[in-house]
Structures are given as C-alpha cells and as structure tokens.
Amino acid sequence: MDNPRRALPSIEVTVAHLQRASNVAALPHDLLTAAARTTIDEARKRIEQGALLERSEILEQAEITANAVAGRLLQPMINATGILLHTNLGRAPLGTSTIDAIIHASGSTNLEYIIETGQRGSRHDHAGHLLALACGAEAGMIVNNNAAAVVLVLATLARGKEVVVSRGELVEIGGGFRVPEILAETSAQLIEVGTTNRTRLRDYEKVINDNTAMTLKVHASNYRMVGFTEATSVAELATLSVPVVVDAGSGLLDRDTPWLAQPPSWLADEPGIRQTLDDGASIVTFSGDKLLGGPQSGIIVGTRVLIERCKQHPLARALRCDKTTIAGLQAVAIAYLDRDASQIPLWQRATAEMSELRARGNAIINTTLSLDRVAVVDHEAAAGGGSLPGHTIPSLALAVVVSDVTSALRHLRTRHHIVAIARDGRVLCDLRSVGPGEDALIGAALADLIATFAP
Numbered sequence: 217m218d219n220p221r222r223a224l225p226s227i228e229v230t231v232a233h234l235q236r237a238s239n240v241a242a243l244p245h246d247l248l249t250a251a252a253r254t255t256i257d258e259a260r261k262r263i264e265q266g267a268l269l270e271r272s273e274i275l276e277q278a279e280i281t282a283n284a285v286a287g288r289l290l291q292p293m294i295n296a297t298g299i300l301l302h303t304n305l306g307r308a309p310l311g312t313s314t315i316d317a318i319i320h321a322s323g324s325t326n327l328e329y330i331i332e333t334g335q336r337g338s339r340h341d342h343a344g345h346l347l348a349l350a351c352g353a354e355a356g357m358i359v360n361n362n363a364a365a366v367v368l369v370l371a372t373l374a375r376g377k378e379v380v381v382s383r384g385e386l387v388e389i390g391g392g393f394r395v396p397e398i399l400a401e402t403s404a405q406l407i408e409v410g411t412t413n414r415t416r417l418r419d420y421e422k423v424i425n426d427n428t429a430m431t432l433k434v435h436a437s438n439y440r441m442v443g444f445t446e447a448t449s450v451a452e453l454a455t456l457s458v459p460v461v462v463d464a465g466s467g468l469l470d471r472d473t474p475w476l477a478q479p480p481s482w483l484a485d486e487p488g489i490r491q492t493l494d495d496g497a498s499i500v501t502f503s504g505d506k507l508l509g510g511p512q513s514g515i516i517v518g519t520r521v522l523i524e525r526c527k528q529h530p531l532a533r534a535l536r537c538d539k540t541t542i543a544g545l546q547a548v549a550i551a552y553l554d555r556d557a558s559q560i561p562l563w564q565r566a567t568a569e570m571s572e573l574r575a576r577g578n579a580i581i582n583t584t585l586s587l588d589r590v591a592v593v594d595h596e597a598a599a600g601g602g603s604l605p606g607h608t609i610p611s612l613a614l615a616v617v618v619s620d621v622t623s624a625l626r627h628l629r630t631r632h633h634i635v636a637i638a639r640d641g642r643v644l645c646d647l648r649s650v651g652p653g654e655d656a657l658i659g660a661a662l663a664d665l666i667a668t669f670a671p
C-alpha cells in the first residue's frame with residue numbers, strides 16, 4: 217500500500233494553492249505560510265493516528281485555516297445587535313466630518329505648534345479647549361480613554377492622600393477597571409463611606425481631614441440600584457472643603473441635549489457634564505466614545521488650575537493621544553458647538569423615528585427578501601457601553617426564521633460580517649444600530665440566510 221504520508225502537500229504547494237484561493241490570496245506570504253504549516257502538521261498527526269486523508273482535503277483545510285486567520289484581522293462589521301455603543305464592536309460609529317478630519321490630520325499638523333509665532337504649543341489647545349467650551353468648563357484636556365483620565369486625575373491630585381468614595385460607587389466598569397484598584401495603583405488611599413445603598417453628606421463630612429485630596433463620585437454606569445437608596449449629590453458634596461471629582465463615564469455633554477429637538481425620554485436621569493460642573497464639580501472625566509459619539513478617548517474638564525496640574529503631570533505624556541484622535545474629537549466638538557447632531561451617527565441612530573426604522577425594514581423586505589420568512593418585529597435597543605443601564609430605546613428588527621439559529625448567526629458573522637442576535641428561535645437584525653447605508657448589505661445577507669438555512 218502507498219505511504220499515506222504521500223498525501224501531505226509541501227508548504228510551497230499549499231501556499232501556492234492559497235495564493236490562488238480568492239478569499240485569502242491577498243494575505244501576506246508569512247501568514248499563508250503559517251496557515252499552511254499548521255494545517256500540514258495537523259494532517260500529519262491525523263495520518264499517524266491512522267486517518268486516510270486526500271491531498272485535496274488537506275488543501276481545503278488549509279483554506280479554512282487561512283480564512284480563520286483573515287477573519288482575525290481588524291475589519292469592518294455591521295452591528296445589528298441593537299446595542300448602539302457595543303464595546304466589542306468598537307463603540308461609537310464615526311461620522312463623515314469626523315472621518316474627514318482624521319484623514320486631513322494624517323500628515324503634518326499644528327498638533328503642538330503655534331502657527332502665528334512658530335513656537336511650541338499644546339495638543340490640548342484644540343479638541344480639549346473646544347470640548348471644555350461645549351460643556352461650559354474653564355479648561356479641558358484629552359487622554360487615551362476615560363480609564364486613563366481617571367488615573368491621571370488621581371495620580372495628579374491624590375497621590376499619597378485620601379480619596380473619599382461612597383460604598384455604593386466602588387464599581388467595576390468592565391474589562392477589569394475597578395475603582396478601588398485604580399486608587400491603589402495611583403497610591404491614593406481609599407476612604408469608603410456610607411453603605412452600599414445609602415450614603416449621606418454627613419458620612420463624607422465625618423472623614424474629611426487635612427490629608428483629604430477630594431471626594432470622588434463614580435457614575436454607576438453599568439448597573440442600577442433601585443429601592444431604598446440614597447446618594448449624595450454633587451451639589452451637596454461641593455459644599456465641603458475639598459474638590460469634587462466626578463467620573464461621569466458616558467459623556468452626555470448636556471442633559472438638555474441642545475443638539476436634538478428635545479431630550480429623548482430614555483436618557484432618563486443620566487447626568488450631563490455641563491450640569492455636573494454647574495453643580496460644583498471641580499473636575500469631570502468622561503469617555504469620548506460613549507454618549508459623546510467620538511473616537512476612543514478620555515476627556516478631562518474642570519477648573520483651569522486643576523487641569524493645568526494634570527497637563528504638567530509626567531503621566532500625561534504617557535496617556536496622551538495622537539493627532540488623528542484629537543482631529544476626530546475636534547470635529548465632534550465642533551458638531552456640538554454647532555448643535556448639529558447630523559454629524560454624530562450615534563445620535564442619528566439613537567433618535568431615529570420608529571416610522572423611519574419601519575420604512576427601512578419594509579424596504580429591505582420588498583427589495584430583496586421572500587416575505588413569508590421575514591418580518592419586521594418590535595425590539596428593544598440600548599445605548600450600551602455601560603451607558604444608561606436598565607433603559608431601553610424602542611426599536612424594530614428584521615426577524616428571520618431559520619433551521620439552525622446558532623449556525624445562522626455564525627454564517628452572518630463569518631460570511632457577511634454582521635453581528636445579529638437570537639430571539640425565540642429566530643435571527644434578529646436590529647435596525648437602530650445598523651447605519652442606513654448598510655441596509656442593502658443586511659438585505660443581501662438575510663436573503664442568503666433564507667436560502668442557506670431553510671427550515
């Protein structure tokens with residue numbers, strides 16, 4: 217009998233095969249070689265265990281492996297989950313003016329350069345300054361994300377000192393960002409006050425001493441306490457003798473949402489950055505890519521003196537962000553200053569009328585799909601990204617009956633780069649988190665789904 221190992225192709229032959237395969241041909245040679253080697257090694261093991269493999273099977277497997285490699289590259293996805301700020305899908309979608317600004321800033325810029333005098337400037341003079349203006353703060357600066365913003369503020373103002381936090385706000389934000397651990401990392405001493413459900417001004421008052429750096433309020437972004445609860449407001453804390461620092465999380469610039477016709481009801485009691493400052497916070501930190509709707513970044517706004525100290529801290533250099541982020545954020549800040557939500561896809565999607573979503577859903581069905589297996593159904597979208605826990609946004613989804621929901625969802629992800637959800641044995645694509653420009657792709661993908669997964 218033939219040596220079964222004869223079926224094993226060489227790495228060269230396998231790579232040459234992959235270079236002719238349409239899906240993976242463009243991958244760098246080294247990635248194809250690695251995929252070929254993995255496949256051949258596995259095939260050799262299986263042959264040694266007695267499997268009889270054809271060369272064509274092994275080449276096919278190499279293609280599957282190379283496809284998996286391609287699938288791990290960073291690439292565009294369509295978010296049909298209904299979670300508008302999906303952290304795993306990159307949070308806020310960026311608008312055209314933001315993307316244009318990022319492209320324009322790709323070459324040389326006046327990032328840290330004063331054009332008039334030719335002297336060195338500050339990278340915080342652009343977006344940081346404009347965002348401060350947009351929420352009524354004296355000054356502002358930008359860092360890499362809100363976690364970095366909190367770290368910088370604590371390192372600057374509280375190293376070796378005491379920070380008073382309510383026990384109800386010692387939260388974990390997700391991705392392992394825990395308030396007590398961050399405090400420990402910055403060598404600030406955490407002074408816990410109150411109880412999980414109730415903390416009063418008197419609790420803070422009792423512990424404040426000469427070594428207290430600040431009271432810190434942390435927005436309980438990703439959970440909600442209901443029932444017998446009481447928290448001390450920023451306005452109350454501002455009556456104490458130490459600065460109030462607020463980690464606001466989401467970055468709703470203004471509760472009154474002057475960039476919208478009216479504040480949406482699902483914003484509920486989400487605090488605005490402007491109002492938090494008006495209430496007397498000395499510093500507020502928030503994310504650029506949550507309710508602000510910009511690129512990943514952290515924004516620190518507050519009094520000029522304290523922001524200046526943060527800028528001077530050595531960590532500011534380590535946590536700063538690059539020209540493209542600052543350019544994108546500048547465009548977002550300008551949209552807010554212009555009260556123009558049309559430039560911010562997050563607000564466009566969050567506030568789209570139900571009638572508009574219904575029209576889009578019907579149009580997709582009418583143009584591409586067989587009506588009997590697809591329906592437009594009610595669904596609940598959510599802000600996500602740890603914003604507005606417990607509040608949902610009324611939405612609509614396209615629901616498709618399929619034979620196997622798990623395989624169908626996988627098919628949508630791998631073949632069409634669409635992340636949808638399972639509900640009652642159906643595949644749902646929420647239309648609120650999908651950009652209107654993506655409707656045709658959703659239609660084509662669902663038509664394929666219907667053909668591939670007939671019940």
Ligand SMILES: *Cc1c(COP(=O)(O)O)cnc(C)c1O
Pocket residue numbers: 361362363364366389393434435436437438463464465466502503504505513514601602
């Ligand atoms: C999301 C969040 C953070 C972390 O912000 P990133 O921008 O993701 O680093 C910190 N604090 C609160 C309250 C948050 O909601």
